[in-house]
Amino acid sequence: MEDRQDAYGHEIFDYLKGKPAVEVVERDDGFINAGAGAAAYFGKFKEWDASERRAMAYARGRVLDIGCGAGRHSLYLQGKGFDVMGIDLSPLSVRVSRLRGVRKVRNLSITQLEPSLGTFDTLLMMGNNFGLFASFKRARRLLRTFQRMTSSKGRIIAQSLDPYKTTDRFHLAYQKRNRRRGRMSGQVKIRIRYRGYIGPWFDYLLVSRTEMKEIVRGTGWKIGRFISSKGPSYVAVMSKERVGLVSRSLGGSNQAG
């Protein structure tokens, strides 16, 4: 990602330097909105939504924070004694996370993750970063890759936002357009803009709980629980499927017997 594209990174870098900073999120149908503002990405644990705070209790072992942004989750877990590595596509996010004290941060996209990074016990996708899976197909492919990057007790803690919890006519029309095009309703094509910086267009996947279950089915992961919030966002805690492995073993035994 070139510097002129690093809109999100510049936003949080400016905020770190004491300037007020708000990103703009533009969707490919022309819908636009001021974002949460940089302050939200710097919030301390006690300021987080209750669902996010509860989700942290499921972290264990070596943690990979996918799309770490300004590093708020990494910093919290690092402070709790976890071995944390953050990754972010945005070069300036990596810099901001480092400046704020995250000890291990790499400038990597979710698609660049591979087993050579070592084995993790927890993969964190907070801040609606289940969205980084981008599409049904890519989600399933990456979930399989994640199998090979995680220990047998590996977990995924992933936040999403249920796109159907809206009455907004622009959103409903957009979802309909998506379905007509064979995309998931909540597969939004967006870009981040901040002052003169314009990020590249990317797909970000918002799913209902039911849709998330469909995506996960057969990838070796199972959703152990959903942690709800008062709004449309929620957190899923996934673990590795044991039942599947057992039944496959049994199947093997049966065939052999």
Next chain:
Amino acid sequence: MEDRQDAYGHEIFDYLKGKPAVEVVERDDGFINAGAGAAAYFGKFKEWDASERRAMAYARGRVLDIGCGAGRHSLYLQGKGFDVMGIDLSPLSVRVSRLRGVRKVRNLSITQLEPSLGTFDTLLMMGNNFGLFASFKRARRLLRTFQRMTSSKGRIIAQSLDPYKTTDRFHLAYQKRNRRRGRMSGQVKIRIRYRGYIGPWFDYLLVSRTEMKEIVRGTGWKIGRFISSKGPSYVAVMSKERVGLVSRSLGGSNQAG
């Protein structure tokens, strides 16, 4: 202006209906920013900048509020007993102003103003609405039209923003580009966006005090005083030029004599 273009109007209409609403301002070089947010357009007198409050003391007689928006200046002056007419290009702004109690509002652009609307004693261009003059040339043409729409004691109370009071590299580069193209440094081409609504591109003119003096010179108006703020914005109070009329009369006498 079609409804789908009335981004500003929808913003303030939503806010009136109790929804949080923030407009996005996009410049033609790709620079983008979240705007002031609708709340700013609904602020009560005591919440205004001191320079705006002081400016109101110069209002007299029949008042025309040019680009009245949500009607905050019209409502204040109407409440003080002035006969006020608001105009705005945005149909929904007209509706919002009416709903809030502005008694006379018309859906008109600044370029549609003409003496048939009657004679005004005060023309108000607050909220940086000197910008509605759009360019050096159009400003001078409209200032001459304003002569014919105002009483002999007519005043213009106009707010602008000094574009040179910035160190932002995007703004400085844009100003340079403008000068290269023969435009005034602060002649910004922008559009307002709000959710799915996209306003038309328009020129908005930001000038220094010196530039404002140059624009006004020879139009029959003179700037009586500038009211400064702590920031880059300021208010000019203009009245009709008497000296010019006198010297022209003298000139006539001399030629006749």
